[in-house]
Amino acid sequence: MKHLKYTICILAISIGFLSCSEDYFDVNSSVTAPTTESLAPQYRIKGAIENMFTGIIYRGSREILGVTQNGSQNNANYYSETWSSSFTTGRYFLWQNTYVYSLPNTADLIVLGKKHNSPNFTAVGKILRAYGFGTTTDQYGSIVFKETYDGESSLNLTPKFEDQKTVYQGIIKLLDEAIVEIKQPSEIELNANGGDVFYNGNKEQWTRLAYALKARYLNHLSKKSSGDMAYDADAVIEACAKALQSNADNAFRSYGGGDAENDRQPYAAGGYGSSRVDYFSHFFVELLKNSLNLPTAYEDPRLKIIVPEAINGGYQGVRTGEGPLPDNATGGDNYSLGNGGHYTSATAPTYMMTFSEVKYIEAEARFRKGDKPGAYAALKTGIQADFEKASVSSMETASYIAKMDAEIGATGITLGHIMVQKYITLLFDPETWVDMRRMDYSNTIYPGLERPVNVNLTIFPGANDWIQGMMYEYNEEDRNYENMPDNTANVRLTTPLWWNVAE
Template identity: 65%
Template sequence: MKLYKYLIVFLAVIATSCDDDYFDVNGSETKPTTSSLPPQFRIQGAIENTTAQAQYRGSREVLGITQYGAQNATNYYSETWSSSLTTGRYFLWQNAYVYSLPNTADLIVLGERYASPNFVAVGKILRAYVLGMTTDQYGDIVLDETYDGVSSMNITPKFSTQEEVYETILSYLDEAIVALDEPSAIDLNEEGGDVLYGGDHEKWKKFAYAIKARYLNHLAKKSSYDADAVIAACQLAINSNELNAQKLYGGGPVSNDIQPFSTDGYGSSRMDYFSDFFVNLLKNPLNLDDAEWDPRLTIIVPEAVNGGYEGVVIGRGLNGEDGDNFSLGNGGFYTSLNSATDMITFSEVKFIEAEARLRKGDKSGAYTAFKIGVQADFEKLGVDAAATSAYLSLLDTEIGESNIELSHIMVQKYIANVLNPETWVDMRRMDYSSDIYHGLQRPENVNLDIFPNENDWIQAMMYEYNEEDRNYVNMPTNDPYVRLTTPLWWNTAD
């Protein structure tokens, strides 16, 4: 691949070698940096910075909350919600505003400049995706006054409310869907840069509808929640595993061509082992008296050196135990060198539909969507047909459409969305309920100063400390006792 043609916008390469360096986009040159190159040379960089930078960082910093992976060290700050977690260092904020959002802004500007609304559409879809991840971790964020590829940068931008951000996300998606049907001077895959969908407009539209369904469904606690609108978006969204929105990796040799959570990946240190919670959930996902191992367990989780499948308790680390007794975090379906990063998949779309149908009282429709979602995940992971059929039959025996509950949907969605930051949204929407996610507990050694009660769970991330230093006048409170414990807008009832 001729990487020099795409600029990948050099930030991706720099980021992989200097993962924790903060490139202060708001405090650097204030003039726009949009290049004169046409948009076909920028689309790959926009896609890859969305996944390899923003989504990766959004996943990595919440692993101690979503509890997919665990550290080998005891009392690691991100697992116990303490130390530099409370001072706002090197989180999604940096990667979204420095790497990802500028690329999407440039793609929109270049698409307009070169009479190619299909590139404008892709820029808006990716921008909606990144803004969604960012607001879902912080709440109020910078929106209208961030880098736009045209205006001089404002180093003290105002913040927009999360409600305003959600309105913008949905507008971007609707506008993009329309723009994808407009004639364009340049094909999306003119230079092979569309590494997501190869220039297929219909696939991009299904991706946009899938994101729309996701964000409409986040509003389940709001009076504006419309289950029918969620279901309608799902019907137009990704409808097969072949259309899954995934960033593919080749497995090397350069660092930006390997899965970040694999061995030697720049996020591998956060995935020392799979967690005790996740491994136990896979051992008994249906919460049966007689545990039935999920066939996906051995595909996702490597066997421990000393045999068996055991996870490390979040916050405890190895605590003097032999690491060979536990399942390494690197090397499974999601954490091998060539593992893909899922943005949104067919299975997630069906679980979103199942939840929406259940909320409107359509148990039959909910169960049907639920089963399709489970089957889609099994097929994505390559589970053999006999094991898949047996598991689906078990669902009929143990659940059935008359007994489908929210817990069944959310547990399967949790398993299907490994390492996706969307899981943190779901866990907060479900109020971290152990009735929903059976076996879920707070980490050991959790920060009792901020989270003194057993029902206290982290609700949002601290804003980046650079933003606080530079833009404290406009930034909402960054007091950890408030920020970390206050539910976001979509998580409060009207």
């Protein structure tokens, strides 16, 4: 949904952004777009959903590809791969996209749902809002939460930040409220104008998505053992049981594959994020060459589907931060391009939540409570669902599962087996960074994981020093510095987030 330019500027001011530059805002500007007062909710739901992809999922993953090591650039010392430059100056723009584009749409959807006696829309707004806040707090820690734009309150030029525990409590509350409201009768049908591009008005599927997100955020608390936000494996498992039931429930956005860059999967050739993934990374490719982590390597059938073969033959990734060898000019033909595979073609979908992720969350929760047979069963179901999603043949799927049964089984399952499968499934998803931090970047959990080549040694001098959070954007620091937590690079980039501190 397009916004009036002056409306965007007002929203920007409310969260601390006082400029409205052409190069940033012109993509959504319109002199004819209606305001909240003149719209019914059925005309806003599509924009609310789609802005979660362009504003949060893409922006949330774009800069951290060099942290999660999914893709690598065509030059050495690239800033996002070596955790320098823009990372240390706050020029990473998830913050703007969250508060200027994505969250205002969800707030308006909630307000309009109430105004038109249509709580189903209010519920969808809360589900999307929970996701937006969740992804943002998982990259920054403390964020603006209670005092951000809500479609009702007067504008606040200097909003306060809330600690991450408070934000998480608010996220769970939003999801619980949505689960109740999505079932209530509405005067306007959820898909009255064809705007529900997720589920075509299916309230049960929206309920399952809410439970899936609840399971995700409850599972993030794996290091919390006390207090009102302590990790509860049974609560996670219960949420998973009510969450997505098959790939038919996956929440995703499709693309037409046309000439316009916003009609292409962002990381596909010609997409607006294609320059961020010149090649697949060495770590990702090698993981697929032996995703079961067996003494004798067993190639994952997804390798040939996800990763294009290099021009000179074979599957070879570029080490993060190094650039292709033997040199940047001609070495690229020896490496697998980052676009053109199953998830990086022009028409490939982008996923917000999948059934396979739900099963991996369940597997982790069961593993943590000592139920290895249950964990193994959930893991197998998750793998089968992801193989189906990736269009792996039934024969290759059966062979892979048989190999896993023979070599690992319920007695041999480890947390690493679960997290590697989840890592592959969540390709280009900002959720991957949450997992890697929760797992302390362990190369036992993620075999072969190493810090990037040419990593920023000024801030990360030790071999075990890994990036933990993002700096707040420089313009927010300029406008709202009195409320912002310490934003110096050596603090923000190295301090673990609340859920990553054991207690």
